[in-house]
Amino acid sequence: MSDSTLAEALTEEHHAIDDGIATFTASKPGDSVQAWSTPLKQAMQALRRHIYLEEELVFPQLRNGPLMMPIMVMLGEHGEMWRRMADLDRRLAADDVDQSPRRAELIAECTTMLELLANHNSKEEPVIYPHMDADMDDGSRAFLRDFLVDGTIPDGWECARATPPEASPSDGS
Ligand SMILES: [Fe+2]
Numbered sequence: 001m002s003d004s005t006l007a008e009a010l011t012e013e014h015h016a017i018d019d020g021i022a023t024f025t026a027s028k029p030g031d032s033v034q035a036w037s038t039p040l041k042q043a044m045q046a047l048r049r050h051i052y053l054e055e056e057l058v059f060p061q062l063r064n065g066p067l068m069m070p071i072m073v074m075l076g077e078h079g080e081m082w083r084r085m086a087d088l089d090r091r092l093a094a095d096d097v098d099q100s101p102r103r104a105e106l107i108a109e110c111t112t113m114l115e116l117l118a119n120h121n122s123k124e125e126p127v128i129y130p131h132m133d134a135d136m137d138d139g140s141r142a143f144l145r146d147f148l149v150d151g152t153i154p155d156g157w158e159c160a161r162a163t164p165p166e167a168s169p170s171d172g173s
Pocket residue numbers: 051054074078120124
């Protein structure tokens with residue numbers, strides 16, 4: 001990764017996450033739960049860390065300027081993904097997760113997740129990512145490079161828009 005740009009490194013993470021989810025959606029009904037749930041869980045773990053590093057290490061460096069609005073859009077979409085991952089966690093923890101109706105529901109959810117990711121990444125990669133290499137300061141770029149190697153998401157961290165807008169405290173009571 002040392003030879004690649006940050007844009008290339010984060011784009012590579014997008015592909016790895018997509019591949020992990022797609023391994024699950026392409027699995028066969030006879031495959032063991034372990035065989036299909038492991039890549040899915042690893043992809044979700046990777047996606048949570050990816051969202052963390054974008055929201056904590058990348059976006060704060062770039063949001064004062066022309067990228068303010070695109071970053072707001074990215075934050076909203078991260079929130080949607082975050083809530084869907086919480087839902088997937090609940091489904092994966094169900095006792096009957098290996099039964100075909102449950103598995104079919106999970107596949108439908110993951111197919112939607114792949115569509116969300118494709119839409120999100122198709123904007124993030126051309127609009128946001130080139131600015132990491134061009135506009136972030138040297139120290140922040142170095143910190144991000146180190147984080148990509150072995151950084152971990154802090155326990156209990158949630159993305160900025162994890163709570164849906166309609167449930168925000170300012171609304172209603
Ligand atoms: Fe993102």
